[in-house]
Amino acid sequence: MAVDYKALKDGGFMRQVQKNHFSLRLKVVGGNLEAEQLLTIAEIAKKYGGGRVHLTSRQGVEIPFIKLADVERVKAELEAGGVNTGVCGPRVRTVTACQGCAVCPSGCIDTYPLAAEISDRYFGRALPHKFKFGITGCMNNCLKAEENDLGVKGGYTIAWLREACTLCGVCAKACREGAITQTETELLLEESRCNHCGRCVKACPFDAWRGEAGYMLSFGGTFGNLIARGEEFLPIIRSKAVLLRVADAALTFFDRHGKPGERFRVAIERTGWEKFKQDMEVAYNG
């Protein structure tokens, strides 16, 4: 019987240069793996692969040199060890994330649970072409949100708490955007200059800046054959329900308007950014 390479590829087995050998892509969410999963992966790589793994550019793990004859056994043994296989082809790919505020002092949002929720909701969903989500915790953008078809960036909406403030002067210097000016009696915030980085909140010694966490979305990023930065046009989103509603609408748009084999950005450009923005604004406003 002929080998169904497409089915293998969809299931994460990537055909190698070497005949009848595959590099097996594993499912990784938000760049996190448990130590036990790593032990399983190490064992499989030694037993069935070439004794090593490859770390992909998007926080994935692949085990190269799996033989065609071992495919089913490898899948079963990985699953028994708590490791799932990844996907390839025209569908929602690995959801990437930085460590976020649960670990990183700069983080504004808890990225990993969000990556897990987005992955549970969309991972593997068939679309006209590949679709990548990336989640970064703050403006430092370690996870490069705008490279993704849909990028999520954490940020703060800030408010000054006059009664807690001692006018110590730290925040006006911590702000890199020049959005905060200090007078003899108060702080003036120029909201149009605020980029939601949260440095004022993080730096304030008296908790006199309140920061409310939110999400800034970028659409249509791609960093392969075509290189383009994802576009940001919605205001900062303050609830996860709205974030998911907009993400739903983005995938629906791609399903409806994308031609097979066409990336999200190309589908948006062919259909028109105005139409796309309109659809996203409708979803944003509920």
Add this chain to the structure above:
Amino acid sequence: MADFTADDHVDITDVVCPVTFVKVKVALDVLEEGQLLTVRLADGEPVQNVPRSVKEEGHQILKLADNGDGTYTLVVRKAGE
């Protein structure tokens, strides 16, 4: 800085990150809880980042004053262990 009587002073205008914060940390280490340290620091990255690092170590910042010569003076009260 007449409002505060410092117990020690450290000048970090002649070093760059991360030595800026290291010098502050070393100076704070030898102080007792509640004592005050003044830090002279340069504009730009030091003044953007050092106050936040001091806060994240749990110390209390009292004041950041502009010296008018491209430097700032940060007043820090040492926290307990």
